[in-house]
Amino acid sequence: MKTEILNIFDGRGNTLGVASRDEVHEKGHWHETFHCWFVTREHGKTYILFQIRSERKKDYPSLLDISAAGHILFDETISDGIREVHEELGVDLSFEDLIPLGVIRDEIIHDSLIDSELGNVFLYVCPERIEEQLHFQEEEVSGVIKLEYHAFAKLWSGEISEVVAIDSAGEIRLVTKTEILPHSESYIETLLGQMAKELKL
Known part of the structure; x- marks a missing residue:
């Protein structure tokens, strides 16, 4: 795989230079990422589409x-x-199809990986049954699963311990918070607030 070179920043967002992806994650440099959250509205409810990371992924x-x-x-x-x-x-989407939600910081620390992201976050309101149009990059993604917005918010806050979800095959399953990548609390709280504002939830 070609070495990824990223711009790196200090805690205030000032540019420091560049570094390899490995160094960025080893030393915890702040760096820019692109986040696109799909949502769909069905039967009066808003669902968030989560990708299911491939079982082949290192992290x-x-x-x-x-x-x-x-x-x-x-x-x-x-x-x-x-x-x-x-x-x-x-x-295939164009950048103009996306709704910008701003830059949301997200810091995830796991074993030797320190992932300090300046996440440029966007929202895409997709048509119903978008999952039928998806073709997954197998080494990255094994499928998607839909969680209703308010149910996910309650799950994340700890108000409930599990939620009903629908996977890309149309199967219903229960999801717990431990099955979701451990983004920082502030990232998810800000994300949910921005989603609610844009979608008037």
Whole structure:
């Protein structure tokens, strides 16, 4: 795999230079990422689509995560991140199809990995049954699963311990918080607030 080179920043967002992806995650440098959350509205309810990370992934295999996401390379603009949607989910969108939710910081620490992200977060309101149009990048994604917005918010806050979810095969299953990639509390809280504001939930 080609070495990814990323712009790195200090805690205030000032540019420090560039570093390899491995160094970024080893030393915990802040770096830019692209996050695209798919939502769909069905029968009066709003559902968030989570990707199911491939079991082949080195980090957090099989956990539920952002619909599509990836790093912004040192020579790219934020809009170039739209490629992640096509690569991971097989859907062709334009950057103009997305609703910007702002830059939300997300810091995840796991074993020797320190992932300090300046997440450029976007929302895509997709048509019903979008899952029938998806084609997954097998080494990255094994499927998607839908969680109703309010149920996910209660799950994340600890108000409830499990939620009913629908996977890309149409099967119903129960999901617990431990099955979701451990994003920072502030990231998810800010995300849910921004989603509610944009979608008037």
